[in-house]
Amino acid sequence: MRLSKKERQKKLTQALEEDPFLTDEQMARLCQVSIQTIRLDRMELGIPELRERMKHMAEKNFDRVRSLSPKEIIGEVVDLQLDHSGISILEITEEHVFERNGIARGHYIFAQANSLAIGLVDSEIALTANAQIRFVRPVYLSEKCVAYAKVLDNENSSRTKIEVKIKVNNELVFHGIFDVYRALETRVAKEES
Amino acid sequence: MRLSKKERQKKLTQALEEDPFLTDEQMARLCQVSIQTIRLDRMELGIPELRERMKHMAEKNFDRVRSLSPKEIIGEVVDLQLDHSGISILEITEEHVFERNGIARGHYIFAQANSLAIGLVDSEIALTANAQIRFVRPVYLSEKCVAYAKVLDNENSSRTKIEVKIKVNNELVFHGIFDVYRALETRVAKEES
DNA sequence: TCTTAATTAGTACTTGGTACTAAAATGTGG
DNA sequence: CCACATTTTAGTACCAAGTACTAATTAAGA
Numbered sequence: 515m516r517l518s519k520k521e522r523q524k525k526l527t528q529a530l531e532e533d534p535f536l537t538d539e540q541m542a543r544l545c546q547v548s549i550q551t552i553r554l555d556r557m558e559l560g561i562p563e564l565r566e567r568m569k570h571m572a573e574k575n576f577d578r579v580r581s582l583s584p585k586e587i588i589g590e591v592v593d594l595q596l597d598h599s600g601i602s603i604l605e606i607t608e609e610h611v612f613e614r615n616g617i618a619r620g621h622y623i624f625a626q627a628n629s630l631a632i633g634l635v636d637s638e639i640a641l642t643a644n645a646q647i648r649f650v651r652p653v654y655l656s657e658k659c660v661a662y663a664k665v666l667d668n669e670n671s672s673r674t675k676i677e678v679k680i681k682v683n684n685e686l687v688f689h690g691i692f693d694v695y696r697a698l699e700t701r702v703a704k705e706e707s
Numbered sequence: 708m709r710l711s712k713k714e715r716q717k718k719l720t721q722a723l724e725e726d727p728f729l730t731d732e733q734m735a736r737l738c739q740v741s742i743q744t745i746r747l748d749r750m751e752l753g754i755p756e757l758r759e760r761m762k763h764m765a766e767k768n769f770d771r772v773r774s775l776s777p778k779e780i781i782g783e784v785v786d787l788q789l790d791h792s793g794i795s796i797l798e799i800t801e802e803h804v805f806e807r808n809g810i811a812r813g814h815y816i817f818a819q820a821n822s823l824a825i826g827l828v829d830s831e832i833a834l835t836a837n838a839q840i841r842f843v844r845p846v847y848l849s850e851k852c853v854a855y856a857k858v859l860d861n862e863n864s865s866r867t868k869i870e871v872k873i874k875v876n877n878e879l880v881f882h883g884i885f886d887v888y889r890a891l892e893t894r895v896a897k898e899e900s
Numbered sequence: 901t902c903t904t905a906a907t908t909a910g911t912a913c914t915t916g917g918t919a920c921t922a923a924a925a926t927g928t929g930g
Numbered sequence: 931c932c933a934c935a936t937t938t939t940a941g942t943a944c945c946a947a948g949t950a951c952t953a954a955t956t957a958a959g960a
Contacts, residue, residue: 519937534769535762537916548939553918563917565758565946568765569728575768576727588814620825620835621781621818628814642813644841652834712906730947741908746949756948758915 522547523555530561534571537564589626589661596636597665597674602626604659611655618653627678627690630663635674637696643673647690657682672696715740716748723754727764730757782819782854789829790858790867795819797852804848811846820871820883823856828867830889836866840883850875865889 517525522545529544530536538556542549556563562570589604610622624647632640653659659680667675673693680688710718715738722737723729731749735742749756755763782797803815817840825833846852852873860868866886873881 535766539916550940551938554938565761565916568758568761570765571768572761572764573728575764615832617832617834619818619822621814621821624817624821625812625814628817629812632813639808639810641810641845642842644839646837646839648837649835732947743909744907747907758947 517545519555522551523559526552526555527559527561534567535564588622588629589659591630591633594633596634597668598634599665600630600634600663602630602633602661602663604661606653606655606657606659608655616655618655618657620649623649623653623659623680623688624690626659626661627663627680627688628692630661631676631678631690631692631694634663634665634676635694635696639697640674641695641697642692643695644693645690647688649688650686653682653687659687661688666691710738712748715744716752719745719748720752720754727760728757781815781822782852784823784826787826789827790861791827792858793823793827793856795823795826795854795856797854799846799848799850799852801848809848811848811850813842816842816846816852816873816881817883819852819854820856820873820881821885823854824869824871824883824885824887827856827858827869828887828889832890834888835885836888837886838883840881842881843879846875846880852880854881859884 525545526541529541536544538549538552541552545552555561561567589602591600591602593599593601604622604626606618606622610618612619627647628642628645632642659682661678661680663676663678665674666677673695676692676694678688678690678692679686718738719734722734729737731742731745734745738745748754754760782795784793784795786792786794797815797819799811799815803811805812820840821835821838825835852875854871854873856869856871858867859870866888869885869887871881871883871885872879
């Protein structure tokens with residue numbers, strides 16, 4: 515016996531982390547043990563079979579694609595009154611935070627606010643022109659950000675001023691004023707294809 | 708026969724688009740035909756079997772996770788002098804733009820600027836506190852954004868003021884002043900687990 | 901009606917496993 | 931060194947979701 519059971523199992527988890535697409539056979543060869551041993555190991559470690567692992571990853575991917583494909587807006591819009599106000603919710607997950615400290619990267623918070631602001635504007639094209647933003651306090655992993663957007667000023671024909679506040683448990687974490695430019699003509703400047 | 712071959716195949720592709728995890732059996736039931744017919748259809752349409760599809764999606768997911776995991780910084784940093792200046796490049800791809808008009812979503816531009824600003828700060832924790840930003844002109848698909856960041860003011864012990872300009876072909880498209888808060892202690896506030 | 905296209909049936913075989921039983925090999929304590 | 935426990939192998943039956951192939955049956959077009 516080369517490695518002890520423990521060492522082997524550690525090796526296995528590591529190997530799988532690096533390449534989750536290993537079959538039992540490959541793992542057996544890797545560890546120089548029989549396939550049955552590997553299966554016992556997987557049992558003990560609670561690691562599902564290759565197919566289940568793939569299925570899992572595929573589903574995760576699918577879910578993500580789904581939720582991202584209407585990602586014109588980041589965060590789930592729960593209320594929207596065009597040209598007036600709107601609310602969206604974004605739960606901070608692993609992908610949003612710095613690994614180091616579990617604090618959400620500012621641009622995700624900004625993205626939630628920005629896309630809600632854009633979504634509020636009832637126009638063919640709506641683009642952020644200016645913004646003044648303040649990150650009041652850090653947002654942590656698994657906190658639920660609720661963004662409230664309100665149109666402040668709609669007088670100017672081509673500009674809309676929108677205020678966005680983001681709160682976690684009713685505590686303000688972000689404040690922004692967005693100046694959104696809007697246009698009707700859909701003139702797309704694309705050279706290629 | 709209910710549907711013609713063509714109609715059925717169209718139905719199949721649609722169904723799979725909605726739920727790519729359908730087995731041949733489920734599809735057969737869905738279309739009220741035998742499993743063999745479904746298999747012939749898949750052949751003709753060049754649709755691989757469920758397992759292959761899952762594998763594909765899983766791999767895509769894995770790749771994405773890999774390539775996204777060092778996404779602490781959005782855009783490729785080509786030059787960086789801590790606490791002084793830095794340059795990063797971001798090429799606008801499909802995923803960054805509005806489908807409708809091929810214009811980059813503002814928060815990606817912001818993200819490039821923001822993460823470069825954060826990256827400039829030589830500190831355990833660096834968080835954006837405030838920012839004033841201006842989107843000078845829209846950025847289009849496949850344009851290459853070059854972000855230039857410069858520390859303006861480092862006097863204050865806990866705050867750093869950074870100016871970021873983003874240019875496309877030397878034309879200014881974005882301007883921002885970031886107020887970055889920095890701290891040394893790595894105190895992570897996580898309640899759970 | 902004849903013939904071609906489409907559909908169904910059925911069998912053998914494949915992957916990457918599970919579930920289970922049983923036999924070896926290896927440790928370990930007394 | 932023996933006995934018992936732990937660990938590792940071996941081997942079988944079985945499963946899902948297929949492929950690959952042959953052959954029969956049904957529908958449809960001209």
